Amino acid sequence: MAPKQKTPHGSRNPDLIRGIGKFSRSKMYHKRGLWAIKAKNGGVFPRHDKKPAEAPAAVKPPKFYPADDVKKPLVNKRKAKPTKLRVSITPGTVLIILAGRFKGKRVVFLKQLTSGLLLVTGPFKINGVPLRRVNQSYVIATSTKVDIADVSVEKFDDKYFSKQVEKKKKKGEGEFFEAEKEEKNQLSQDKKDDQKAVDAALIKTIEAVPDLKSYLGARFSLKAGMKPHELVF
Amino acid sequence: MPFKRYVEIGRIALVNYGKDYGKLVVIVDVIDQNRALVDSPDMVRGQMNFKRLTLTDLKIDIKRVPNKKTLVAALEAADIKNKWDNSSWGRKLIVQKKRASLNDFDRFKIMLAKIKKAGVVRQELAKLKKETTA
Numbered sequence: 001m002a003p004k005q006k007t008p009h010g011s012r013n014p015d016l017i018r019g020i021g022k023f024s025r026s027k028m029y030h031k032r033g034l035w036a037i038k039a040k041n042g043g044v045f046p047r048h049d050k051k052p053a054e055a056p057a058a059v060k061p062p063k064f065y066p067a068d069d070v071k072k073p074l075v076n077k078r079k080a081k082p083t084k085l086r087v088s089i090t091p092g093t094v095l096i097i098l099a100g101r102f103k104g105k106r107v108v109f110l111k112q113l114t115s116g117l118l119l120v121t122g123p124f125k126i127n128g129v130p131l132r133r134v135n136q137s138y139v140i141a142t143s144t145k146v147d148i149a150d151v152s153v154e155k156f157d158d159k160y161f162s163k164q165v166e167k168k169k170k171k172g173e174g175e176f177f178e179a180e181k182e183e184k185n186q187l188s189q190d191k192k193d194d195q196k197a198v199d200a201a202l203i204k205t206i207e208a209v210p211d212l213k214s215y216l217g218a219r220f221s222l223k224a225g226m227k228p229h230e231l232v233f
Numbered sequence: 234m235p236f237k238r239y240v241e242i243g244r245i246a247l248v249n250y251g252k253d254y255g256k257l258v259v260i261v262d263v264i265d266q267n268r269a270l271v272d273s274p275d276m277v278r279g280q281m282n283f284k285r286l287t288l289t290d291l292k293i294d295i296k297r298v299p300n301k302k303t304l305v306a307a308l309e310a311a312d313i314k315n316k317w318d319n320s321s322w323g324r325k326l327i328v329q330k331k332r333a334s335l336n337d338f339d340r341f342k343i344m345l346a347k348i349k350k351a352g353v354v355r356q357e358l359a360k361l362k363k364e365t366t367a
Contacts, residue, residue, distance in 0.1 A: 096337070106337075144338040215341045233337045 083116030088141040092148035095120065096140040096220045096233070102129050104219035108146050108202060115158045123199035126206070126216045131195055133161055142233045146212070150201040155194070238288040240269065243295045245313060246286040255326070257317060258286070259308070262298050270298065274305050291316060 012031050013021035023031065038045055089095070093109045095118070107129050110119045118136055122129030206212050222228065238244070244260045253276060262270035264280055271286070272278040278301075293311045295304065308314075317323040335343070 094338070142337045144336060211342050211345060212338075214345070215338055218341065220337070230333070231337075232334055 082114075083112075083136065085112050086136060086141060088143070089118070089136070089139075090145065092146045094142045094144040094146065094216070095134070096142060097129075097134060097138065098140060099138045100134075102132075104221060105129050106142070106216050106218070106220060107134075108148070108206075108216070109141075110148065110151065110153045110156075110198070113156070113158050117158070119153065119156055121195070121198055121202070122216070123202050123206070124195050125199060125203060126213060131156065131191075131198060133158075140233055144212075144215075146202065146209075147205050148202070150205070151198055153198070238290060240283065240288065241292070242297055243293045243307075245289045245291040245293065245317075246271070247289055248281070248285055249287050250285045251281075257289075257313070259293065259295070259304060260286075261295070261304070272301070272304055274301075274308065289317070289322070290320070 013023050013028055016022055021028075029035070034045070089109055089112075091109060091111055095107050095109050097103055097105050097107055097120075105122070105127050107120045107122055107127070110121060110131075113119055113133065115133075116136070117133040118139065119131065120129070120134045121131045124130050203213075206216065240260060240263065242260060242262065246258055246260060248254055248256045248258055253273075256273060256276070258271045258273040258276070258281070260269045261272045261278065264270055267284075268280050268282050269286070270278065271281045291311075291313055293307045293313065295307050299307070318327065
């Protein structure tokens with residue numbers, strides 16, 4: 001049987017006051033069992049001699065020394081913490097997008113991706129916003145929620161939205177521009193199918209609530225007299 | 234123009250400044266020229282400057298500094314809460330509170346309702362216009 005791994009023991013010498021332990025040196029010698037270790041080892045404390053250090057491999061002198069001393073930047077081992085999702089944003093919340101092509105659009109929140117961005121969909125049929133990533137900072141969360149239980153969003157992650165890497169083309173002068181343009185405008189069929197699949201269940205739940213469909217189709221704007229700091233969203 | 238609302242024991246006032254903003258309180262005693270002792274079913278009896286109070290038309294019948302039980306009973310008997318909520322001032326306050334608490338979706342629904350109502354009114358108006366010109 002392999003010896004049991006014991007969790008390391010805390011201090012066996014409780015503090016009376018900071019800096020003064022309860023037990024004297026001789027008592028602690030006994031408590032730690034150093035007498036038993038010595039007895040096991042024939043009256044001497046076991047010692048392990050240093051292993052003979054291997055001679056370091058011979059380093060050839062470098063061929064090139066740079067003229068000026070270049071400062072090396074300090075090492076930075078900081079790791080970014082995962083983005084905290086605002087408490088007001090839960091799956092199914094209606095969000096108002098504040099910047100970009102779809103500013104003012106009211107949109108349904110699906111889930112937060114590992115990069116911290118929010119996965120969001122119009123739905124596309126209602127307001128033209130496709131499955132898209134949006135930053136939390138450019139979004140107002142309203143208190144309106146849509147039931148999102150029958151929508152499966154597991155397959156979407158940040159890789160799904162990465163730019164397609166084009167194979168490097170040989171530079172043919174005349175046909176260069178036309179061919180490029182054609183490829184850019186195509187959205188792959190399976191992305192369109194994904195959109196339809198996600199939206200199908202969503203649209204049914206949206207149509208069940210009166211006026212919600214036209215609400216999502218309309219853009220948000222500040223009118224005269226609206227004070228954003230006093231508005232309840 | 235003579236004054237109609239007097240500071241007197243039993244006068245109901247609205248607090249317009251401070252921690253108890255918006256509450257209805259009863260003037261229970263007058264301390265001096267500037268301050269009154271004020272009480273309400275949901276607050277500890279305390280002094281308030283008159284400048285923090287706006288007098289209302291309502292008044293209840295109490296003796297100077299009643300205990301809480303008597304005060305609550307008098308308020309119930311005079312039915313101040315309902316009288317206030319049905320008065321035009323009280324109704325306005327309720328509407329203000331409702332408007333401030335509206336959701337973005339609620340504001341959208343109200344906009345649709347306003348447009349619909351305006352449409353109906355305009356139709357009726359057009360009908361009436363036709364009748365008068367015809």
